Amino acid sequence: MASEDRRRRATVNDVAVEAGVSRGTVSRVLNGKRYVSSESRAAIDAAIAKVGFVPNGAARSLVMQRSQAVGLIVHEPSSLFIEDPNIGSILLGANEALSEADYQMACLIADSSRDISRLSNYLSGGLIDGVIIVSAREGDAITRAVSRLDLPTAFVGHPRDIGNAAYVAIDNQTAAQAITSRLASTGRRRIGMIAAALDRDSGADRLAGFRAALGNDFDPALVESVPLYSYRDGQEGMRALLQRAPDIDGVFASSDALAAGALEVLHLAGRRVPEDIGIVGFDDSSWAMRCDPPLSTVQQPATSLGRAAAEAVLRQIRGEAPMQNAQMLECPIVWRNSA
Amino acid sequence: MASEDRRRRATVNDVAVEAGVSRGTVSRVLNGKRYVSSESRAAIDAAIAKVGFVPNGAARSLVMQRSQAVGLIVHEPSSLFIEDPNIGSILLGANEALSEADYQMACLIADSSRDISRLSNYLSGGLIDGVIIVSAREGDAITRAVSRLDLPTAFVGHPRDIGNAAYVAIDNQTAAQAITSRLASTGRRRIGMIAAALDRDSGADRLAGFRAALGNDFDPALVESVPLYSYRDGQEGMRALLQRAPDIDGVFASSDALAAGALEVLHLAGRRVPEDIGIVGFDDSSWAMRCDPPLSTVQQPATSLGRAAAEAVLRQIRGEAPMQNAQMLECPIVWRNSA
DNA sequence: GTGAAAGCGCTAACAG
DNA sequence: CTGTTAGCGCTTTCAC
Numbered sequence: 001m002a003s004e005d006r007r008r009r010a011t012v013n014d015v016a017v018e019a020g021v022s023r024g025t026v027s028r029v030l031n032g033k034r035y036v037s038s039e040s041r042a043a044i045d046a047a048i049a050k051v052g053f054v055p056n057g058a059a060r061s062l063v064m065q066r067s068q069a070v071g072l073i074v075h076e077p078s079s080l081f082i083e084d085p086n087i088g089s090i091l092l093g094a095n096e097a098l099s100e101a102d103y104q105m106a107c108l109i110a111d112s113s114r115d116i117s118r119l120s121n122y123l124s125g126g127l128i129d130g131v132i133i134v135s136a137r138e139g140d141a142i143t144r145a146v147s148r149l150d151l152p153t154a155f156v157g158h159p160r161d162i163g164n165a166a167y168v169a170i171d172n173q174t175a176a177q178a179i180t181s182r183l184a185s186t187g188r189r190r191i192g193m194i195a196a197a198l199d200r201d202s203g204a205d206r207l208a209g210f211r212a213a214l215g216n217d218f219d220p221a222l223v224e225s226v227p228l229y230s231y232r233d234g235q236e237g238m239r240a241l242l243q244r245a246p247d248i249d250g251v252f253a254s255s256d257a258l259a260a261g262a263l264e265v266l267h268l269a270g271r272r273v274p275e276d277i278g279i280v281g282f283d284d285s286s287w288a289m290r291c292d293p294p295l296s297t298v299q300q301p302a303t304s305l306g307r308a309a310a311e312a313v314l315r316q317i318r319g320e321a322p323m324q325n326a327q328m329l330e331c332p333i334v335w336r337n338s339a
Numbered sequence: 340m341a342s343e344d345r346r347r348r349a350t351v352n353d354v355a356v357e358a359g360v361s362r363g364t365v366s367r368v369l370n371g372k373r374y375v376s377s378e379s380r381a382a383i384d385a386a387i388a389k390v391g392f393v394p395n396g397a398a399r400s401l402v403m404q405r406s407q408a409v410g411l412i413v414h415e416p417s418s419l420f421i422e423d424p425n426i427g428s429i430l431l432g433a434n435e436a437l438s439e440a441d442y443q444m445a446c447l448i449a450d451s452s453r454d455i456s457r458l459s460n461y462l463s464g465g466l467i468d469g470v471i472i473v474s475a476r477e478g479d480a481i482t483r484a485v486s487r488l489d490l491p492t493a494f495v496g497h498p499r500d501i502g503n504a505a506y507v508a509i510d511n512q513t514a515a516q517a518i519t520s521r522l523a524s525t526g527r528r529r530i531g532m533i534a535a536a537l538d539r540d541s542g543a544d545r546l547a548g549f550r551a552a553l554g555n556d557f558d559p560a561l562v563e564s565v566p567l568y569s570y571r572d573g574q575e576g577m578r579a580l581l582q583r584a585p586d587i588d589g590v591f592a593s594s595d596a597l598a599a600g601a602l603e604v605l606h607l608a609g610r611r612v613p614e615d616i617g618i619v620g621f622d623d624s625s626w627a628m629r630c631d632p633p634l635s636t637v638q639q640p641a642t643s644l645g646r647a648a649a650e651a652v653l654r655q656i657r658g659e660a661p662m663q664n665a666q667m668l669e670c671p672i673v674w675r676n677s678a
Numbered sequence: 679g680t681g682a683a684a685g686c687g688c689t690a691a692c693a694g
Numbered sequence: 695c696t697g698t699t700a701g702c703g704c705t706t707t708c709a710c
Contacts, residue, residue: 012703035680054464062395065686121394125393125394348687367689395687402687
C-alpha cells in the first residue's frame with residue numbers, strides 16, 4: 001500500500017514541476033486552450049499520467065463558478081418512488097441529454113423536511129449549475145426553496161405556482177379527454193373514473209379532461225378519488241365504484257397501475273373485460289402489456305420529458321434564450337383490448 | 340427583479356462588513372464554534388439574514404477537504420433500473436441514514452461508457468466524500484474505476500473482485516437453498532429453476548443454492564438461464580421449461596418478477612398453481628402479493644441493505660475502524676400460496 | 679508561447 | 695473572545 005500517496009493527491013503544481021513548466025501552462029493544456037507548444041504539451045501529458053493527476057472539482061468550481069453538474073430532484077412519497085414506472089425513464093432521458101453535454105447528473109431525493117432544508121443549501125452552494133424537478137406538487141416546499149434560489153431550473157410537469165419557470169409536460173387534460181371519448185365511443189353508457197393524486201397538476205387535469213369528454217353525461221357519483229397512482233389504490237377505487245354503481249360499464253383509471261388493480265377487482269367480481277365493462281389507463285407503462293386483457297391507454301413520453309427538461313436547463317446555463325418556457329409533448333392513444 | 344443581486348451572491352465578507360466584525364468570527368458562528376460573544380452572534384445572524392448569505396459549498400469543500408456528500412452509483416441496464424423494485428428501497432434506506440448524519444446523497448447513473456469515465460472524474464474531484472455502489476457486476480468498469488480511487492466505499496451485493504472493500508449483502512446461496520428445500524418438502528419430484536443474471540453474484544449464488552438443496556436430484560436440464568430478473572424473461576423461461584420438461588411440478592424463480600411472468604405462462608398453459616405445480620420467487624417485492632396465488636418467496640431487506648451500506652461508508656469517512664468488512668443481512672422465507 | 683501573480687470564498691492557526 | 699494571516703487547488707489576466 002503506497003502509504004504516502006494516499007494522504008495527498010497530485011495537484012497542478014506537482015504536474016508543473018514534473019513537466020518543468022509553470023502551473024499556467026498546465027492549466028492551458030487541461031482546458032484544451034491553444035498556444036501551447038507541442039513539446040510542453042507532451043511533457044505535461046506524460047507528467048499527468050506519471051503523478052496520477054486528477055483535477056480537483058471543488059477548486060475548479062470555485063474559480064470558474066460552475067460545476068458541470070445538474071441536480072435532478074425527485075420528490076415522491078417513498079412508496080411511489082419505488083413503483084412509478086415513469087420516474088426511471090425520466091431519469092434515464094435526462095441523464096442521456098446531460099451526459100451528451102458532458103454534465104454530471106446527480107439525482108437528489110427529497111423524502112423528509114430534513115432532506116429539503118439540506119437540499120436547498122446544497123443547491124445554492126455552487127456545486128450544482130442547474131436543477132430539474134420531477135413530480136413537484138403545488139405549494140411544495142421544494143418548489144418554494146428552488147424558486148428563491150435563482151438557479152437554472154426546469155420542471156417536469158406543471159404545478160400552478162412555479163411562476164414563469166421553464167417546464168415540460170404533457171397535456172394531461174386533452175389526453176384524458178381523448179381517451180375518455182374513445183371509451184365512450186365503444187358504446188358505454190355509465191362511465192366512471194378512478195382519479196388519483198388530485199393535489200398534483202397531472203391528477204387534477206386528467207379529471208378535468210374526463211369531465212370535459214363526458215359533458216352532460218358526467219356524473220360526480222361515478223368518480224372515485226384515491227391518493228396515489230398505485231395498484232392498491234386501483235383496487236380500492238374499483239371496489240368503491242362497483243358498490244356505488246353496480247351498473248357501471250366503463251372506467252377511466254388515472255394510471256396503468258390503477259387500471260391493473262381495478263382489473264383484478266373486476267375479475268374477482270366476475271365482470272368480463274371488455275365485454276361487460278371497458279377500462280382504459282394512462283402511461284403505457286410496463287403494466288399495460290402485462291394486464292389481461294392488455295390495456296388501452298395513453299402513451300406518456302417519459303424519456304423525452306426527461307431529455308427535454310435537461311435541454312431546457314442546459315440552455316439556461318449557457319445563457320441562451322429559452323426556446324419556449326412551456327413545452328408540451330405529444331402523447332398518442334394506444335388502443336388494445338381492455339376496451 | 341433585483342438585477343444586481345443576481346450577479347453575485349453574498350460572501351462571508353459581506354456578512355462580516357454588515358455585522359461589523361471580521362470574517363473569522365463569521366466563520367466561527369457558521370460552524371457553531373464556541374467563543375463568540377452573544378452580541379457578535381446576534382449581529383452576524385441578523386447580517387446573514389439581511390444579505391441573504393448562503394455558504395459556498397465549493398469553497399468550503401476546497402478548504403475542508405470534504406463535501407458532506409456521498410454518491411450512490413446505480414449501474415443497471417436501463418430497463419432494469421426502471422423496474423427493479425429493490426433499487427428504490429435501497430436508495431431510500433441509504434438516503435435515510437445519510438440524511439440523519441447530515442450528508443447529502445447524490446444518486447449517479449452509469450448507463451454508458453461515457454457516463455463511466457465522467458463519473459470516475461467526478462468521484463475523484465473532491466466533490467464527494469464516499470460512494471455506495473449498487474448492483475455492480477464482476478469485471479465491471481465502475482468497480483475497477485472506484486477501486487483505483489481510494490475513496491471510502493461500500494458495495495451493496497458482493498461481486499467477487501472487489502478486494503477487501505466493505506460490502507453488505509444477503510446470503511443468496513443459503514436463502515435459495517432454504518426456499519428450494521421448502522419447495523421440495525411439499526412433495527414435488529421434478530423441480531426446475533429459472534435462473535437470471537448469472538453474471539452477477541446474486542444470480543450465480545441463487546443457482547448454487549438451488550443446486551445444493553437438490554443434491555443428487557439436481558437435473559441441469561431443468562434449469563433455464565435468462566439474462567434479466569424481469570417479468571418478460573420469466574415468461575420466456577417458463578415456456579422453455581414447459582417445453583423441455585412437461586412433467587415439471589415445481590419451479591424456483593430467481594426473482595418475484597420472473598415468477599410473476601412464469602405464473603402467467605402457467606395459467607395460459609392450463610396448469611393449476613399450486614395443485615399441479617408449485618412456484619416460489621425471491622425478493623418479496625410488490626410483485627409477490629400481486630400474483631395470483633400470492634407468491635411464496637424470500638424476503639429481501641432492501642431498505643436495510645441501503646442503510647447498512649451508508650453506515651459503512653460513514654464509518655470510513657469518519658476514520659472509524661470498520662465494524663466488519665462484510666455484513667450479511669437476514670432474509671426470512673415468507674410462505675404464501677403459490678407452493 | 680509561457681511565467682508570475684492575483685484571486686474564487688472559505689476555514690484555521692495564531693496572536694492579541 | 696476576536697482580528698489577521700495564510701493558504702485549499704485551480705484558472706486567468708498581464709507582462710515578457
